Amino acid sequence: MQHSTLPKDFLEQRLQNVFVLIKSISILFGLGAIISQLLQISPLLESYPGWNITWGQGATILVGCVFLWFGLHKHLKNRLSNWIIIRKHKTKQKILLVPFVFVAVVVILKVALGNTDDYIEIYSEGGLFEYGTVFAFFIATGIGILIARCFFQKKQFFLGGAYCFYSFCFFVVGGEEVSWGQRLFGWQLPEFFEEYNVKGELTLHNLVWLNDYWGDGIILICALIALGVLYALIRQKDSPALARKLKYLIPGSYLLSFFGVAMIIYILVEIQYATGNLPFAVISTREQEFAEFLFSMGFLLFATANYFRQGTEYTEQSQRFRGNESA
Numbered sequence: 001m002q003h004s005t006l007p008k009d010f011l012e013q014r015l016q017n018v019f020v021l022i023k024s025i026s027i028l029f030g031l032g033a034i035i036s037q038l039l040q041i042s043p044l045l046e047s048y049p050g051w052n053i054t055w056g057q058g059a060t061i062l063v064g065c066v067f068l069w070f071g072l073h074k075h076l077k078n079r080l081s082n083w084i085i086i087r088k089h090k091t092k093q094k095i096l097l098v099p100f101v102f103v104a105v106v107v108i109l110k111v112a113l114g115n116t117d118d119y120i121e122i123y124s125e126g127g128l129f130e131y132g133t134v135f136a137f138f139i140a141t142g143i144g145i146l147i148a149r150c151f152f153q154k155k156q157f158f159l160g161g162a163y164c165f166y167s168f169c170f171f172v173v174g175g176e177e178v179s180w181g182q183r184l185f186g187w188q189l190p191e192f193f194e195e196y197n198v199k200g201e202l203t204l205h206n207l208v209w210l211n212d213y214w215g216d217g218i219i220l221i222c223a224l225i226a227l228g229v230l231y232a233l234i235r236q237k238d239s240p241a242l243a244r245k246l247k248y249l250i251p252g253s254y255l256l257s258f259f260g261v262a263m264i265i266y267i268l269v270e271i272q273y274a275t276g277n278l279p280f281a282v283i284s285t286r287e288q289e290f291a292e293f294l295f296s297m298g299f300l301l302f303a304t305a306n307y308f309r310q311g312t313e314y315t316e317q318s319q320r321f322r323g324n325e326s327a
Contacts, residue, residue, distance in 0.1 A: 014311040017146070018304065021139065026071030029135060033064030033128075059109075060128050092254040095301060099261040099294050106290055129289040130177060136296035137174030141167045143303040147248075147310055154314075159248055170299060176203050177292070215266045215273075215288065218295060222263035229253050247309065251302040258298030265291035 037060050144167035151160035182189065182202035189202060199206045205214045228250040236243040251259070269288045 023071045026067045030064045030068030033060050037061050096254045096257050099257045129293040133293045133296040134174050134177045136300040137170045140300045140303040141170040143307050176205050179203050215270050219263050219266050222259040225259050248306050255298050258294045262291040262295040
């Protein structure tokens with residue numbers, strides 16, 4: 001295979017960094033999910049409810065076990081190398097289908113559980129999808145900072161500045177999703193937020209002036225990404241230099257499924273807000289947590305793909321430089 005001769009400097013180091021990040025986050029998230037749910041039914045509680053596990057708790061424990069197994073898998077690094085470097089084109093094809101697999105799972109859960117407390121629990125604030133969104137945005141923040149630092153080192157200031165901006169946005173959205181720790185630590189709300197925040201949280205997007213436009217903003221961003229992908233496809237043959245920059249600035253076409261599904265769900269949610277109902281009870285406003293999860297995963301994969309794209313470019317540049325020196 002032609003990829004087997006790639007030098008192991010930039011690319012190998014980046015693979016190691018992502019391996020450590022994914023391994024650590026998977027283990028922490030897996031253990032946290034399992035322990036947090038078991039503590040809710042622990043015999044040590046004063047109001048011991050018995051070992052009655054709800055659907056939501058069971059699903060969270062199962063997902064926690066999957067994350068824990070994934071993080072402890074002894075061949076994880078080799079599999080990451082295989083997915084990201086050697087078989088990256090097939091990996092992109094599989095990634096394109098991931099949102100539809102998630103949608104299928106959600107549909108099965110909705111049909112099986114209906115609008116019961118167990119189903120609502122999965123989508124509740126502080127639930128599985130919300131924390132998945134927070135983790136995705138925070139990991140994307142870290143990866144974006146690493147990309148920006150490398151661009152600045154190479155004196156590519158425009159792309160470096162763009163990734164500083166992206167990282168700032170990812171961090172703010174992640175912080176907003178978790179109310180900047182207010183719900184976790186029970187901080188006392190400032191009087192301003194008690195009066196003007198519709199949910200009584202330490203968040204900006206739930207302020208009375210912004211609350212109605214959060215969904216519109218996500219729809220607009222998804223639409224702009226779709227237009228950006230179309231523009232990049234049109235210009236990729238005309239200007240290779242511009243095409244290279246656009247790959248760093250706009251998610252690839254294989255990620256459109258994440259943003260497209262998220263946009264469709266949010267459009268339906270907005271219709272639900274406006275009319276109060278949808279035909280056949282297709283969707284409810286609580287599914288916006290699922291849409292935000294897909295939205296965040298799209299950006300996480302975008303940042304990760306460009307982290308390795310950057311590593312591949314600089315590895316090849318380093319290889320050519322060493323070849324010229326030896327000649």
